[in-house]
Amino acid sequence: MNIAYISSPKGGVGKTTLTANLSLSMQRLGYKVIALDLDPQNSLRHHFGVEVNDSRGLVTLLSPDISWQNYLLETSSGVSLLPYGQSNRDQKKAFDNKLATMPNFLYEKLDQLVLPEKSIILIDLPSGDSSALECIEKIPSVELVVLKPDGESVVTLPLIRTGKKTFFVINQVSRPHKLNRDIMDFYEQKMGSLLMGSVHKDEAIPESFSMKKTIFDYSPYSSLISDLDAISRNLSRIFEF
Ligand SMILES: Nc1ncnc2c1ncn2[C@@H]1O[C@H](COP(=O)(O)OP(=O)(O)OP(=O)(O)O)[C@@H](O)[C@H]1O
Numbered sequence: 423m424n425i426a427y428i429s430s431p432k433g434g435v436g437k438t439t440l441t442a443n444l445s446l447s448m449q450r451l452g453y454k455v456i457a458l459d460l461d462p463q464n465s466l467r468h469h470f471g472v473e474v475n476d477s478r479g480l481v482t483l484l485s486p487d488i489s490w491q492n493y494l495l496e497t498s499s500g501v502s503l504l505p506y507g508q509s510n511r512d513q514k515k516a517f518d519n520k521l522a523t524m525p526n527f528l529y530e531k532l533d534q535l536v537l538p539e540k541s542i543i544l545i546d547l548p549s550g551d552s553s554a555l556e557c558i559e560k561i562p563s564v565e566l567v568v569l570k571p572d573g574e575s576v577v578t579l580p581l582i583r584t585g586k587k588t589f590f591v592i593n594q595v596s597r598p599h600k601l602n603r604d605i606m607d608f609y610e611q612k613m614g615s616l617l618m619g620s621v622h623k624d625e626a627i628p629e630s631f632s633m634k635k636t637i638f639d640y641s642p643y644s645s646l647i648s649d650l651d652a653i654s655r656n657l658s659r660i661f662e663f
């Protein structure tokens with residue numbers, strides 16, 4: 423089972439956007455992609471055209487008898503999506519409690535999925551520490567930590583617990599800015615081969631979101647596409663070994 427999860431010590435760095443865009447990019451490489459949202463914000467679905475009043479999601483699918491397979495939403499992009507689900511406080515607590523008290527719960531749910539050989543599960547996480555992060559750290563998987571090239575991300579570096587398969591992606595890189603370039607140099611030196619790639623800061627990202635289009639449809643010739651495809655190729659190589 424190929425599983426990668428997108429985390430970050432800091433909020434708002436672009437995890438959800440990256441999860442959505444990497445899903446599309448991995449699909450271009452021929453993978454069947456399952457995009458899973460473990461963040462109670464439930465915002466990954468907005469990148470896949472799910473209606474706001476559609477409350478479906480994994481938050482209520484706690485029973486051991488329920489297979490998540492039957493609840494995957496087939497999106498028009500071709501990516502299969504399992505949103506977190508619209509939920510009230512009690513439902514969120516119950517889900518969190520399940521993750522905290524049954525560390526195997528998530529693994530069992532993912533293991534039940536019947537997927538083609540060339541498939542990948544990409545998981546969007548809440549920022550910082552969470553029961554979901556604790557759970558997924560125990561599952562064989564690749565972690566992509568998203569950071570921005572700014573001081574606020576740099577100061578969080580000592581807080582990151584790195585495992586055997588932790589890699590870094592730097593998002594919102596703006597080369598014309600000296601501080602950005604300096605911090606990128608610092609990341610490159612510090613992370614070496616663990617730096618899986620970077621993504622340019624580009625207004626096409628929020629614009630495409632507002633237009634309800636994928637970045638691949640909205641701006642097919644932007645350097646974002648090659649950024650995303652490079653990260654996907656690297657990710658795919660890691661799974662081959
Ligand atoms: N490469 C980029 N260029 C320009 N804007 C970007 C880029 N990546 C993300 N953004 C913008 O940054 C904002 C935050 O993105 P996103 O919601 O994906 O972050 P997040 O890490 O998932 O946040 P949270 O911690 O709340 O879950 C969004 O407005 C998004 O459009």
Ligand SMILES: [Mg+2]
Binds near residue numbers: 439
């Ligand atoms: Mg998010």
